[in-house]
Amino acid sequence: MNARYDFGRNWSGLAEGFEEEHLSQACADLRRLVGNLSGKTFLDIGCGSGLHSAAALRLGAASVTALDYDLGCVETTRAVLSKFAPNAEWSVGPGDVLASASLPSGAFDIVYSWGVLHHTGDMWTAIRNAAGFVGQGGKYAIAIYLKTPLCGLWTVEKRLYSSYRWLRPPVKALFVSAYLSARALRHRDAISFMKNYRARRGMEFLADVDDWLGGYPYQSTTAGELEAFVEKLGFRTGKRFNVNAGLGLFGTGCGEWCFERNDLSLSHSDLATGKASTGQAVGES
Numbered sequence: 001m002n003a004r005y006d007f008g009r010n011w012s013g014l015a016e017g018f019e020e021e022h023l024s025q026a027c028a029d030l031r032r033l034v035g036n037l038s039g040k041t042f043l044d045i046g047c048g049s050g051l052h053s054a055a056a057l058r059l060g061a062a063s064v065t066a067l068d069y070d071l072g073c074v075e076t077t078r079a080v081l082s083k084f085a086p087n088a089e090w091s092v093g094p095g096d097v098l099a100s101a102s103l104p105s106g107a108f109d110i111v112y113s114w115g116v117l118h119h120t121g122d123m124w125t126a127i128r129n130a131a132g133f134v135g136q137g138g139k140y141a142i143a144i145y146l147k148t149p150l151c152g153l154w155t156v157e158k159r160l161y162s163s164y165r166w167l168r169p170p171v172k173a174l175f176v177s178a179y180l181s182a183r184a185l186r187h188r189d190a191i192s193f194m195k196n197y198r199a200r201r202g203m204e205f206l207a208d209v210d211d212w213l214g215g216y217p218y219q220s221t222t223a224g225e226l227e228a229f230v231e232k233l234g235f236r237t238g239k240r241f242n243v244n245a246g247l248g249l250f251g252t253g254c255g256e257w258c259f260e261r262n263d264l265s266l267s268h269s270d271l272a273t274g275k276a277s278t279g280q281a282v283g284e285s
């Protein structure tokens with residue numbers, strides 16, 4: 001049973017349809033979390049569709065380095081960057097945040113890894129490795145699933161959805177109807193919600209549903225646990241969004257953080273090898 005979800009497959013068609021409207025929503029979303037990107041070097045770990053790499057360039061980043069485990073995502077990101085930023089300085093290639101040999105060298109002003117590190121199978125190592133790329137005075141922007149009582153159920157569902165392709169259409173149809181009905185019951189207009197969905201990070205509703213249902217491996221944490229872990233790596237907690245969002249409509253959801261590096265003495269290799277003053281890392285047994 002191959003339980004790893006194929007994110008790239010989900011997005012290959014989607015990226016062809018990206019328009020300026022998607023990009024400008026992604027720009028607004030990125031600016032909200034990260035702030036000023038002008039002249040900054042930007043590393044996008046788990047770039048997915050590449051839309052936020054393109055947004056970083058649109059917002060004035062000096063360069064973008066994008067990587068993803070999934071070759072489909074690498075191809076899609078290349079196509080998206082060629083479309084939206086043909087003359088900018090960017091590179092994209094395969095990379096696994098858990099395998100240092102596959103990763104670029106050096107440090108970046110902004111390391112962005114949205115909704116990625118909890119899908120690696122070793123979230124705490126992934127968080128530490130990615131943090132190791134943040135240069136002096138830099139920012140570390142991540143989104144991570146929050147722990148809820150339903151996480152166990154979601155883990156089983158995601159594993160099955162990833163493993164058995166024939167299960168996907170019926171489960172997706174069931175989820176979409178339940179999701180939209182639940183929204184309608186809460187006095188919200190389900191149809192306009194779907195139509196306006198791209199206002200959330202520039203993505204499309206049905207593609208995101210696939211990611212929610214299939215994103216496996218899957219781990220989660222609490223805000224306190226995550227913040228303690230990253231702060232021990234030499235960061236302070238800056239902006240944070242949705243960290244107390246509760247269960248969401250179906251008992252799952254991501255918190256977003258923009259950590260700021262405050263310990264100028266730590267090098268990437270110190271962080272990557274865990275020499276930072278972490279002691280027993282939170283979340284590790």
Ligand SMILES: C[S@@+](CC[C@H](N)C(=O)[O-])C[C@H]1O[C@@H](n2cnc3c(N)ncnc32)[C@H](O)[C@@H]1O
Pocket residue numbers: 007008045046047048049052067068069070073095096097098113114115116117119120211215
């Ligand atoms: C939910 S998607 C998020 C994509 C993108 N960051 C975004 O915000 O739309 C998760 C992404 O993480 C990538 N990924 C999973 N494991 C990874 C790993 N070990 N190293 C790098 N990327 C990984 C997946 O291929 C996928 O593109």
